Amino acid sequence: MIKNENLKNGVIFPRGAKNDAYAKYFIGQSYLQGLVADSKIDVGVGNVTFEPSCRNNWHIHHDGYQILLVTGGEGIYQEEGQPARHLVAGDVIVTHDGVKHWHGATSNSWFSHVAITAGTPEWLEPVDDIQYQKAEEDFK
Amino acid sequence: MIKNENLKNGVIFPRGAKNDAYAKYFIGQSYLQGLVADSKIDVGVGNVTFEPSCRNNWHIHHDGYQILLVTGGEGIYQEEGQPARHLVAGDVIVTHDGVKHWHGATSNSWFSHVAITAGTPEWLEPVDDIQYQKAEEDFK
Numbered sequence: 173m174i175k176n177e178n179l180k181n182g183v184i185f186p187r188g189a190k191n192d193a194y195a196k197y198f199i200g201q202s203y204l205q206g207l208v209a210d211s212k213i214d215v216g217v218g219n220v221t222f223e224p225s226c227r228n229n230w231h232i233h234h235d236g237y238q239i240l241l242v243t244g245g246e247g248i249y250q251e252e253g254q255p256a257r258h259l260v261a262g263d264v265i266v267t268h269d270g271v272k273h274w275h276g277a278t279s280n281s282w283f284s285h286v287a288i289t290a291g292t293p294e295w296l297e298p299v300d301d302i303q304y305q306k307a308e309e310d311f312k
Numbered sequence: 313m314i315k316n317e318n319l320k321n322g323v324i325f326p327r328g329a330k331n332d333a334y335a336k337y338f339i340g341q342s343y344l345q346g347l348v349a350d351s352k353i354d355v356g357v358g359n360v361t362f363e364p365s366c367r368n369n370w371h372i373h374h375d376g377y378q379i380l381l382v383t384g385g386e387g388i389y390q391e392e393g394q395p396a397r398h399l400v401a402g403d404v405i406v407t408h409d410g411v412k413h414w415h416g417a418t419s420n421s422w423f424s425h426v427a428i429t430a431g432t433p434e435w436l437e438p439v440d441d442i443q444y445q446k447a448e449e450d451f452k
Contacts, residue, residue, distance in 0.1 A: 207404045
């Protein structure tokens, strides 16, 4: 059974359109609603919604950071060399400069977070099915 | 009738404790739950909940900015010399460096927002009852 399908309608913030701009850095369908993109502000803010099993590639924020504010559903966050974490609404993640990581939905739930991002992302290899299944086993 | 009393229990993020640290810069009771306070990150993130009629003093963010992500209830945002704005869940406010402003709940509703703040605040005079009532009339 798929959980939290109501996230298709957004949680507080709009779900946004299909995230075509970043699709090449994701496995599965994600949606992006920009919330802040302002030349005078050194962070960008966006609401990202992931369908079940959708996740982004491994990536690094250089000369910056990322903060995730989890708004709904169930997700996964993993830093390289660390066990995966299970995320639910209200969880907050800080990814420091230079840390390789990925995030996405669990296999049986939609997931959404607000992302506050500074610096320049470097997109790396996808999280393949074996890595993804192992990540889910870390918290089951 | 007071609206959105459920915000007393938090919206996604915890309501937090009474905001004693900043009480001298507020009229009325606010609550603060810190979400990110990290020496490696140049913004602070917190969830602020306002009881009805609660508002902060006029203030300025120097060498920085503030982003408000409205999570629930009904609120007010005003920049000096501008009409007040009525805020509801999903609204996003960006306050630029040096802009004098205040925010708070409407007189008949609880209100909550996540605040992302950079720089140094300068706290100024309170929003007195006459200013507050006039602000509410701006959008009624």
